[in-house]
Amino acid sequence: MPRPGTETLGLAAGAGAARPAPASARLEDPDADLVRRVGRGDLVAVRALTARKLPRLTSLAARMLGDFAEAEDVAQESLIRAWRQAPVWRFGEARFDTWLHRVAVNLCRDRLRRRRPGGADDLDALVDPGPAPDRGLEARDVGDRVAAAMATLPPRQREAVVLCHYQDLGNIEAAVALGISVEALESLLSRGRRALRAALSDLVR
Amino acid sequence: MKVSASARRLDADRIRALAEAFGAEPSRWPEADRAAALAWLEAHPGEGAVLLAEARALDGLLEAWRLPQPAEPLRQRVLGPAPVVVRLARRRSFLMTLGGGAGLAAACLAGVMAAPILLATPAPTPSPAPPAVAATPVGADELLTEALAGWEAPVGEGEADAAS
Structure with a gap:
C-alpha cells in the first residue's frame, strides 16, 4: 500500500483486483474548478474546498475510527495533502474526491494498524446527540445500535459500507478509493450488510 | 460472491444480489446495471417489492446513525496552515x-x-590536474x-x- 498522500488511483494488485474498475471517473469532476483555483493559490477556493470536503472527511474517518478527535486529525491531514496536490493534479484521470477518499481511507488504515490489539472502537459515542426532529429519541437508540453493529464488522467490510452508503460513492469510485475491483467491492458490501442485518435483526421489520 | 458485469443475466437473482450489496435504492446500484434493473422492476412490480423489502428495512436503520457536523472551530483550525x-x-x-x-x-x-576555454587550452597533460567543474x-x-x-x-x- 502506498504511503498515505502518495496515492495513485490504479487498482491494487492481489486478491480481488482481477478486473480493474472501469475509468468512468474520468468523465466529469465536480471539484475541477475549485481544484484549479486552489492550485493557483486562491485562498477563497481553499476555503470553499475545505467547507465542501471537511464534513465528508470527518464523517468518513469518524465512522472508520470510532473516535472524533482522531477523525478530525485525519480530515485535516487529508485536506493538507489535497492543497499540496492541487497544483500538480492531473485532470481527467480520476475525480479529486475519489483520490481524497483514498488518502483518508489509507490514513485511517494506518491509525487502525497502530492501535493496540483489543482496543475497542467507541462507535457508541459517535451518534449525533440531538434527536432527529422527525423521529424523536427512538432514532438515537437505533443510531447507537447501528454504530455498535458497524464496530463489529471487519475493517474492509466497514470501509465498503461507509463509502457506498454513508459517503454516497458509486461502486466504481468506491472500488478505486479502496484499491480493489468492483467485484470485490460488491462482495464486501454483501457480506457487510448481511452481518449488519443479523446484528440488527430484532429491529428489521 | 463473484459476479461478472459482462456475463451476468439480469434476473430476480441479480436484483436480489444488487439489493443485498447496495441497498434498495436503485440510484446506489452500479450504473452498468441500473437501466436494466429498473426495467425489470417495472415489469415485475410485485416480485420486485418483495425482493427489495429486506434491503429497504436495513437502509432505514443505517440512516439512523447520524453524526454531528464539524463545528466552526474545527474548520478554523483546519484552515490555519492553509x-x-x-x-x-x-x-x-x-x-x-x-x-x-x-x-x-x-x-x-x-x-x-x-x-x-577548451579551444584555448593545450592538449591535456597526464598530470593529475583537478577536473574542471561544470554546471550540472x-x-x-x-x-x-x-x-x-x-x-x-x-x-x-x-x-x-x-x-x-
Whole structure:
C-alpha cells in the first residue's frame, strides 16, 4: 500500500483486483474548478474546498475510527495533502474526491494498524446527540445500535459500507478509493450488510 | 460472491444480489446495471417489492446513525496552515515545472561558456590536474532553488479577505 498522500488511483494488485474498475471517473469532476483555483493559490477556493470536503472527511474517518478527535486529525491531514496536490493534479484521470477518499481511507488504515490489539472502537459515542426532529429519541437508540453493529464488522467490510452508503460513492469510485475491483467491492458490501442485518435483526421489520 | 458485469443475466437473482450489496435504492446500484434493473422492476412490480423489502428495512436503520457536523472551530483550525501550505505547494510546482528546462539550459550555458576555454587550452597533460567543474543540472537546480528562496507565489489574499 502506498504511503498515505502518495496515492495513485490504479487498482491494487492481489486478491480481488482481477478486473480493474472501469475509468468512468474520468468523465466529469465536480471539484475541477475549485481544484484549479486552489492550485493557483486562491485562498477563497481553499476555503470553499475545505467547507465542501471537511464534513465528508470527518464523517468518513469518524465512522472508520470510532473516535472524533482522531477523525478530525485525519480530515485535516487529508485536506493538507489535497492543497499540496492541487497544483500538480492531473485532470481527467480520476475525480479529486475519489483520490481524497483514498488518502483518508489509507490514513485511517494506518491509525487502525497502530492501535493496540483489543482496543475497542467507541462507535457508541459517535451518534449525533440531538434527536432527529422527525423521529424523536427512538432514532438515537437505533443510531447507537447501528454504530455498535458497524464496530463489529471487519475493517474492509466497514470501509465498503461507509463509502457506498454513508459517503454516497458509486461502486466504481468506491472500488478505486479502496484499491480493489468492483467485484470485490460488491462482495464486501454483501457480506457487510448481511452481518449488519443479523446484528440488527430484532429491529428489521 | 463473484459476479461478472459482462456475463451476468439480469434476473430476480441479480436484483436480489444488487439489493443485498447496495441497498434498495436503485440510484446506489452500479450504473452498468441500473437501466436494466429498473426495467425489470417495472415489469415485475410485485416480485420486485418483495425482493427489495429486506434491503429497504436495513437502509432505514443505517440512516439512523447520524453524526454531528464539524463545528466552526474545527474548520478554523483546519484552515490555519492553509496559506503557508498552498504557497509552498505552488513554489514546489513552479520549481518542478522549471526543473527539467533549467537543467537543460544550464547544461547548454555551461557548454557555451566552456568552449573558448577548451579551444584555448593545450592538449591535456597526464598530470593529475583537478577536473574542471561544470554546471550540472543538479547544480543549476540548487542555484535556482536558492535564487527563488524569496519568491512567493501570488495567492488570493485579497479575495480571501473579501470573502471572510
